[in-house]
Each structure stands twice: as structure tokens, then as C-alpha cells.
Amino acid sequence: MSARFDPADHLSDELLARIRSRAAAVDAENVFPQADLDELREAGYLRILVSVERGGAGLSLAQASELQQRLAHAAPATALAVNMHLVWTGVAKVLRDRGIDDLAFVEEQAADGAVFAFGISEAGNDLVLFGSDTAAAPGPDGSYAFTGTKIFTSLAPVWTWLGLHGLDTTSPDGPKLVFAFVDRDERVVTRDDWDTLGMRGTQSRTTELHGVVAPAERVVRTMPAGPSADPLAFAIFAVFEVLLASVYTGIARRALELAIESAHRRRSKRTGLPYSQDPDIRWRVAEMALAYDALPPQLTAIASDVDGRVDHGARWFSLLSGLKHRATTTARTIVDEAMLVGGGSSYFSRSELSRLYRDVLAGAFHPSDPESAHSTVASAWLGPMEA
Incomplete structure (x- = not known):
């Protein structure tokens, strides 16, 4: 951890008051809290877990936890939505701390203002990380094309990159899970179907993938299907x-x-x-x-x-x-x-x-x-x- 950590340096009382003032309307109108995201981005909040060398605040996971408690105290749905972006930047940090810099791209993009979403959840998939009903078809150049449906895709209206996984059943060594990042194009369809009891501002809509391609440089890992120590x-x-x-x-x-x-x-x-x-x-x-x-x-x-x-x-x-x-x-x-x-x-x-x-x-x-x-x-x- 850094020598000095003041949560107000990253989430000021004034910013939190503005976010709190909008939370009821976001819930009642069932809309994405765009103004919250804009202010958080401007304050550098989307970069809190990015290393200082790559343009971030270089905070620890423990410090990010304290900040997310603070943000949820003001607006739970905003905090939960931002969580999914912070997950990917946090994964990049955890790996980098262990000498694995496979997600340098995530840090660099987040430092430039990109928003990352979490495309793992699938209806009926209780294997979660260790299995997938999404097909990952390998290309000859190391790319993968993903076809399937992801649910609870928080930040659905605004994400720049979707981190996701799928199953490659063509490998001679047995089915392999493929983790990669894709950006938006016509092969990604976001349903406007988020009408829930609570956490309405997350706008965690269903995402349809119709052969969307992750180029080889955005494929971060393949591993055998099932529980993994990776x-x-x-x-x-x-x-x-x-x-x-x-x-x-x-x-x-x-x-x-x-x-x-x-x-x-x-x-x-x-x-x-x-x-x-x-x-x-x-x-x-x-x-x-x-x-x-x-x-x-x-x-x-x-x-x-x-x-x-x-x-x-x-x-x-x-x-x-x-x-x-x-x-x-x-x-x-x-x-x-x-x-x-x-x-x-x-x-x-x-x-x-x-x-x-x-x-x-x-x-x-x-x-x-x-x-x-x-x-x-x-x-x-x-x-x-x-x-």
C-alpha cells in the first residue's frame, strides 16, 4: 500500500453528495447513471487500480474495497456497475503483482478512459468461471469468434471492451476455456431488457454474441474446462x-x-x-x-x-x-x-x-x-x- 491513503482524494464528499442526489431518480426512471460515470471518470476513479507507471493511482485492492464501500454508501447501483470495470483492472493488478503482465492492455486502455464490462455470467451455468455455453471458435491466426448469450452484463450501455469467456470444443486435447476481450460491433447485440426489482442503475442487460471476434492479441488465456489453479x-x-x-x-x-x-x-x-x-x-x-x-x-x-x-x-x-x-x-x-x-x-x-x-x-x-x-x-x- 502507499504510505498515505485518504479516501477523499479519490471520492470527495462533494462528488458523493452529487451522486447520492441522483440515485433515487436513476432507480425510479430505470436508467444508467451516466452523469455518475462521467464524474467518476473525470475524477480518475476508473484508474484507481491501474499502476502509477501506466497512468493510474496504483491503489491496493484493500484501498479499492474501502472506496467501493464509500461509493455504495451513496449509490449502490452506481457502485455495483463500476465494480465490473474495477474487476478487470483489479485482475490486471493481481496478476502483475505476481509477475504476470498478461493484462497490460487492460491497464493501458483504462488509463485512456476505456470502460470494461464483465461478460462471464450465463443463464443456467452454475460452473461460472469453469465452464461456458458460449462457443469459442478458433481462427487460423490465433483469434477466436464467440457465439452465445451473456446475462447480467453491467455497464451494458457504455462499455468499450467486454471481457468474456467461451468454450473451444475443437481442441484435440479436450475442451478448453478461452478468456478474451472483444469490442463493440454489429455482431454484439445488447438487449434493452433490464427491468428489475433493484440495482436498476447497473443496466446489466443481456448481451448476444454473434460470432464477435477477439483478435489473437486480445486472447489472454486458454485453459482446460473445469476447476483450475490458473x-x-x-x-x-x-x-x-x-x-x-x-x-x-x-x-x-x-x-x-x-x-x-x-x-x-x-x-x-x-x-x-x-x-x-x-x-x-x-x-x-x-x-x-x-x-x-x-x-x-x-x-x-x-x-x-x-x-x-x-x-x-x-x-x-x-x-x-x-x-x-x-x-x-x-x-x-x-x-x-x-x-x-x-x-x-x-x-x-x-x-x-x-x-x-x-x-x-x-x-x-x-x-x-x-x-x-x-x-x-x-x-x-x-x-x-x-x-
Whole structure:
């Protein structure tokens, strides 16, 4: 980490206030927060994980986690959308830290203002990183043509490059996963189908790939299908899980603050005292705070271990999936409790708590989902299932 880190140097209070002021309208109108992205780009936020040598801020993953908590505190959907760009720049950093500079192109493009999207998710593909229903057809020049459908493509209206994977079934050595980057052309179709309960500003639309070609220089890895110890797979999983957990931790913090504000503002007709003096409400807020206080230190510890190249061996995947699972489920519990502290007014759609309540539900649908997280952690502690 750098010697001095002040989050306000990268996300000022004034910028966050403007982003917060737009969040309700972005949600209500179901639009992409273009003004947020424009301001974040101007502030250099899209370059926070890019090395200083390549024009970025050179921050650590732990520092980026702290910033994403801060951004999600103001506008969860904006933070989740930007997450997907930061995943790729973070992967480039994690690999470079380990002496692998395969994604130098990502850093260089991000430094020039490009926006990266994450094209991994596919309907029904519970293998996620380790399998794909997208066909990757090899060309004679080392290029690959991708045909398939990706879902939950955040930043869909604005991305410059889509990082994706597909399956090459033509290899004589068996099926191979191909990871590459493609840009937009007529072979990429973005459906206007993002009409969801929450996280509406991410505009994570469905992306159809009709033979879009990644040239050889944009193909970053081929690996056998199935679980892999390849550093690229680790880097994607590590950065994705840490930054996701960061967004939902930011939501939890904001919900706790709104509950506290409500407890001080609301007054009991029975006692004449503010609800902050009601023993039941105090217990409920204390439970929320006890749960929240465990999240930021976990994020710092795990992200710092990634930054520090700590070798957790086979435990890494259970640690990372566990971190994401705890953050998303804890955040949901805290928002539920905040709604009760806030009373009936929090049920109205105009309430910020109502929006957080809808946004936080998305946490269950990101990899690792609850089933996958429990399976991974059970295997880490109990050993694999017997055949």
C-alpha cells in the first residue's frame, strides 16, 4: 500500500453528495447513471487500480474495497456497475503483482478512459468461471469468434471492451476455456431488457454474441474446462468477491445510519420520548451495529492478503466465497432491521430504505451464490464429497 491513503482524494464528499442526489431518480426512471460515470471518470476513479507507471493511482485492492464501500454508501447501483470495470483492472493488478503482465492492455486502455464490462455470467451455468455455453471458435491466426448469450452484463450501455469467456470444443486435447476481450460491433447485440426489482442503475442487460471476434492479441488465456489453479481464475474470483462484498458492506452501513436517524427523529406517543430511548429499538440497532462492525475488518484482512500474496492454498476459494456470502447476507439482515426501525414510512417507494431493501436482494444472485458458498466451505473443512 502507499504510505498515505485518504479516501477523499479519490471520492470527495462533494462528488458523493452529487451522486447520492441522483440515485433515487436513476432507480425510479430505470436508467444508467451516466452523469455518475462521467464524474467518476473525470475524477480518475476508473484508474484507481491501474499502476502509477501506466497512468493510474496504483491503489491496493484493500484501498479499492474501502472506496467501493464509500461509493455504495451513496449509490449502490452506481457502485455495483463500476465494480465490473474495477474487476478487470483489479485482475490486471493481481496478476502483475505476481509477475504476470498478461493484462497490460487492460491497464493501458483504462488509463485512456476505456470502460470494461464483465461478460462471464450465463443463464443456467452454475460452473461460472469453469465452464461456458458460449462457443469459442478458433481462427487460423490465433483469434477466436464467440457465439452465445451473456446475462447480467453491467455497464451494458457504455462499455468499450467486454471481457468474456467461451468454450473451444475443437481442441484435440479436450475442451478448453478461452478468456478474451472483444469490442463493440454489429455482431454484439445488447438487449434493452433490464427491468428489475433493484440495482436498476447497473443496466446489466443481456448481451448476444454473434460470432464477435477477439483478435489473437486480445486472447489472454486458454485453459482446460473445469476447476483450475490458473492465476487468472484466482485473480478474477478474488477481485470479484472482495469488491462485491464491499458494495454490500456499504449498503449495510447506510442502512444502519438511516435507522439511527429514524430512531432519533421518531417519537413515541406512549412515552413522549424519541425511539432512540426505547429499549427494544436500542437492542435492534445494537444488533445491526454488532453485525456491521464485523464486515469492514474482514474485507481489509482478506483484501490485504490478496495484495500481500499470502498463500492460503486450497483455502482461498472458501475464504473468498465466505466473505462474499457473509457480506451479502449480513447486509440483507441489517436492511431488514432498519426497515423495522424506520417504521411504516420506510415501506413507501420514495424512502431511501425502500430502495436499499430492493437493492440488497441482488446480493444472493451474484457468484458465489449461497449453495455454492456452503458447498465450497464444507469441502474446505470436511473434505470432498465421497463418490
